[in-house]
Amino acid sequence: MKHLITLLMITPFIWSCYNQAQKKTNNESSSSQTMSKQTIYQFQVEDLEGNTFDFSTLKGKKILVVNTASECGLTPQYEQLQAIYEKHKDKNFVIIGFPANNFGSQEPGTNQQIATFCQKNFGVSFPMMSKISVKGNDMHAVYQFLTQKAKNGLEDSEVQWNFQKYLINEKGELDKVVSPRTLPTDAEIVNWIES
Template sequence: MKKIVLFVTALTLFSCQNQAQNSKKTMETQAPVKAETIYQFKVKDLYGKEFDFASLKGKKILIVNTASECGLTPQYKDLESIYKKYKDLNFVIVGFPANNFGSQEPGSNEQIAKFCELNYGVTFPMMSKISVKGSDMDKVYKFLTQKSKNGLQDSEVEWNFQKYLINEQGELVKVLSPRVLPTDAAIVGWINGK
């Protein structure tokens, strides 16, 4: 009887050990879940032309939702300043006008383009007006705000001029409050690789 008990015990241990090894091998061979990148998106700019994020591969990207009638609208000046300073160092800003907060971006794409050029001399790429929250949220902002898509974190666009930093591989690396100025050390240091 002891021999049978020992045999059954040994067989059980061997079986458990074998299952554990097979389970470990299965886990090792499964590919890790890869976050999406910004490069999958194509959008329209203020002039109705297609803008392909894949054309920005290898660049650091700051994405910002903008508005023309907001208390933070003067940030356009600082955005343009850092864009001019760093655009030749593989850095780009992409602006998305949005009317989600206090109806502070009521104009058409044409009116927004004129406002940006006349008041702030904006030369960085500006996209067509979109929604950055709610049931009609644009696909780019779904990527930026959902961890299941960006692999970094869930976030909510708090107000106009919230900033999203995308690395040279097209991955979201940081979300910054609307009140963080474009010239803040958190942004300038990131652009400079510090």
Template sequence: MRQAFVIVLGLFLLSCMQQKSNVKVPVDSSENEQVQNSITMEKQTIYQFKVKDISGNEFDLASLKGKKVMIVNTASECGLTPQYEQLQEVYDQYKAKNFVIVGFPANNFGAQEPGSNEQIATFCKKNFGVTFPMMEKISVKGDDMHPLYQFLTQKAKNGLEDNEVQWNFQKYLINTKGELEKVVSPRTLPNDPSIIDWIKA
């Protein structure tokens, strides 16, 4: 009788151990989300984009590797249009020090850039002596937003922040790795000390 009891007890303990081994430990879903977010939020760069310059030629942003870049949306009939003058001055002063400005004319605000690419190029050259790279006219907001500006304004793509282009002459500062580093208000002048310090740093 005692021997039978020991056998039954042994079988019972063995059964319990097997059940424990089959228990699935719940996975912390928040940890999974954090890992997924860190993958999703990995910084992309501007180097993946190819655009067209104001003459219609392909401009590969990967050609700017190693340079600090200011990307700015411009307009010819805006109260902020005189910023072209400061943009050119800053470009002249720092273009030999791994810095470049890339302008993107856009007609998204108050229809203040109505002209053709050719008219815009003539205006910039004649009135402000612009020599920094100017691209063809694009859209910087709305349903037809250019892919580059989708990158600049969406945290899921730029890894820094969600933002929107507020007006003409908003500035995006790109570091030497092609990553978005800072968004600057349209009303902040291109030669503002905060921008100059960033270029020189």
């Protein structure tokens, strides 16, 4: 009888501990779900001609995403971007350019002017998207994914300047963030493409 009374007294305490442990487990699993890695494949954007571009069509390819500008000291990087695109485009690699006017108003042109500039001056044939914002309150959703660890699962970053590169693996996940000043033909990028 004494044991039964003791058992009846401690049962609510044990039950309370069990419930708290269950709540903690459920909270941990729901927070890990909110931190789950997203992919770039969820996005559809508009290209320079106004057509819909669906990132899900790039499954299985390595993707270099770069914010570009026509009147920047780094604008000659278009030439190296085109060179690595030509060399690797048949080996499951693509470059996606996003013109942006966020830094020193160095991309003031319209989509048509940007398209003409890229083709005429650098022979750009990799996909170029419509002009967007890559930072600030009007940051495009693609760049929210690229710069926020809660969405990309890798790291928080900030677009420092024109021609910052984001390297996306064959699963659509962010692999690496590369400085604007690092040339597209740098070993860091070429080794990643060829690995």
